[in-house]
Amino acid sequence: MAIEHLNFNFGAFKTSAHIMSALPGMEEIARDFSGDFFRPLLVCDRNTEYLAAKLRGGGAIPLCILEAGESHKNWQAVEAILRSAHDAGLGRDGTFIGVGGGVVGDMCAFAASIYMRGCSLALVSTTLLAMVDASLGGKTGFDLFDKKNLAGTFYPARHVYMPTESLTTLPQSEWRSGMAELIKTAILDGDDFLDKLSSSDFTTEFHGGKYDFVPETPCTPWLTNLANAISRAARYKGKIVEEDPLETGNKRVLLNLGHTFGHALESIAGLGTISHGEAVAWGIARSCELGLALGITPHARAKKIKSLLAAYNYEGGAPHPLINNVNDFIQTLGSDKKKRSGKLTFIVPDEHSARPVTVDSPPLMETVRRIINGELSA
Numbered sequence: 001m002a003i004e005h006l007n008f009n010f011g012a013f014k015t016s017a018h019i020m021s022a023l024p025g026m027e028e029i030a031r032d033f034s035g036d037f038f039r040p041l042l043v044c045d046r047n048t049e050y051l052a053a054k055l056r057g058g059g060a061i062p063l064c065i066l067e068a069g070e071s072h073k074n075w076q077a078v079e080a081i082l083r084s085a086h087d088a089g090l091g092r093d094g095t096f097i098g099v100g101g102g103v104v105g106d107m108c109a110f111a112a113s114i115y116m117r118g119c120s121l122a123l124v125s126t127t128l129l130a131m132v133d134a135s136l137g138g139k140t141g142f143d144l145f146d147k148k149n150l151a152g153t154f155y156p157a158r159h160v161y162m163p164t165e166s167l168t169t170l171p172q173s174e175w176r177s178g179m180a181e182l183i184k185t186a187i188l189d190g191d192d193f194l195d196k197l198s199s200s201d202f203t204t205e206f207h208g209g210k211y212d213f214v215p216e217t218p219c220t221p222w223l224t225n226l227a228n229a230i231s232r233a234a235r236y237k238g239k240i241v242e243e244d245p246l247e248t249g250n251k252r253v254l255l256n257l258g259h260t261f262g263h264a265l266e267s268i269a270g271l272g273t274i275s276h277g278e279a280v281a282w283g284i285a286r287s288c289e290l291g292l293a294l295g296i297t298p299h300a301r302a303k304k305i306k307s308l309l310a311a312y313n314y315e316g317g318a319p320h321p322l323i324n325n326v327n328d329f330i331q332t333l334g335s336d337k338k339k340r341s342g343k344l345t346f347i348v349p350d351e352h353s354a355r356p357v358t359v360d361s362p363p364l365m366e367t368v369r370r371i372i373n374g375e376l377s378a
Contacts, residue, residue: 003019003020003021003164003231004018004019004227004231005017005019006018006019006234006235006238008136008241010137010156010242011154011246013138013156013158014158015136015156015157015158015238016032016160017159017162017238018159018162019131019164019230019231020161020162020164021163021164021227022163023051023054023055023124023163023166024124025055026057026059026061029055029097029122029161033095033120033122033158033159038095039090039091039094039095040061040094040096040097041061041062041063041064041081041085041094041096041097042055042061042063042097042099043081043100043107043108043111044064044098044099044100044104045065045066045067045068045100046066046067047068048099048100048126049065051126052099055097055124062084062088062090064081064085066104066107068103069103069272070103070266070271070272071272073103073106073142073143073271074143074144075142075151077107077142078110078111078142081096081107081111082114085111090119091119092115092116092117093119093120094115094120096112096115096119097121097123097124098122099124100126100127101130102127102130102133102134105125105135106139106140106142106152107140107141107142108121108123109121109140109153109157110141112140112155113155114153118155120158121155121156121158122157122159122160122161123135123159123161124161124163125160125162125163126163126166127167127170127177128167128170128181128230129177129178129180129277131162131178131233132178132182132185132229132230132233132234132237133178133181133185133233133255134181135162136156136160136237136241137237137238137245137252137255138154138155138241139152139154140155141153146267147267147335148267154245154246164223164226164227164230168223173275176275176277176278176281176314177275177277179197179277180277180280180281182233183197183281183305183308183312184255184257184258184284185232186233187257187284187354188236188254188257188353188354189232190352190353191301191304191352194304194305194308197229198311201225240252240254253345253356254347254353254356256347257283257284257348258280258281258282258283258286258287258347259347260283260333260345260346261283261287261346262280262281262283263283264329264332265282265329268322268323268328269322278314281312281315281316282314284305284309285305285306285316286372287346287348287349287354288301288302288305288306288348289302289371289377290348290357290371291357292376293367293376294357296348296349296350296355297349305349317374318371318372318373318374319373319374323372326369329372330372343358343359344358344359344368345357345358346359346368
């Protein structure tokens with residue numbers, strides 16, 4: 001049963017996000033595509049195969065099962081999705097349904113965007129990261145030439161389903177990954193949201209001074225608070241993407257807070273070595289330090305953000321243990337796909353939200369290098 005429906009207009013695309021307690025049924029998804037010929041292809045990975053089986057029921061819906069993890073986010077996996085659609089005889093009026101987290105969603109959406117020049121897309125998000133960030137807004141893609149999401153398109157799903165019950169079985173690593181994106185959104189949306197994430201309404205209990213992510217037996221109040229946090233994150237991201245659907249202005253770029261540093265860390269460590277969220281958390285800490293160095297981030301706010309990251313036990317030190325050579329890391333930063341006019345753009349927290357900063361001079365790049373190397377810290 002749906003808890004909340006959110007509707008967005010992303011340029012020429014309309015997206016409905018359904019925050020719900022339980023996994024939707026295939027009949028429910030079919031109804032949401034009412035008026036259309038409904039010919040689905042289910043796409044999942046080894047981790048979500050059991051959920052896809054529930055959706056499939058006893059029917060003969062074609063199914064594409066991918067290997068799980070960032071290391072399999074590649075063209076070969078996209079090709080497997082396209083081949084499954086072709087072998088199933090799907091036409092342009094078919095519907096791709098991705099069941100899983102950000103990796104599955106990104107690749108399924110990319111395949112849908114290019115199959116017969118675009119067909120219908122629905123995403124069933126089963127991880128916290130997918131619900132609060134990856135599934136909404138239409139960024140698709142896969143990793144190429146050892147670079148994170150180097151190939152991709154903008155192709156929002158028509159329907160995104162967010163069943164909170166699927167979160168109760170997530171491993172702690174997935175919680176850590178998703179929570180970092182939730183913290184990122186809270187930094188952008190305001191300190192009251194940030195405070196909420198450190199309150200007892202959301203956290204469960206302390207272990208050695210560190211927050212736990214999920215109680216051993218998830219209860220209704222906890223799931224309700226979680227659903228409210230997911231809703232707020234989805235509303236914020238939806239509003240930003242509506243204003244800047246193709247990231248051509250200065251709105252959607254804010255959602256990259258922590259990502260320029262984080263994507264470089266993922267690449268230098270070897271894609272799949274560190275989770276996306278953990279890399280972003282480390283990147284947010286570096287962004288705070290850059291903001292401090294430039295006089296943009298107030299000291300009290302940087303301390304608040306870094307304290308929350310530490311409370312959730314994210315790696316906050318610099319250089320990161322996975323960085324063996326700072327010069328190699330700087331070179332990887334230089335290939336960031338979000339560069340504008342050949343210049344790197346970082347998002348740094350300001351007094352109430354965040355703002356973009358262009359690194360366009362050797363002295364600024366030296367400041368970035370010193371931050372990465374741990375010579376400048378908050």
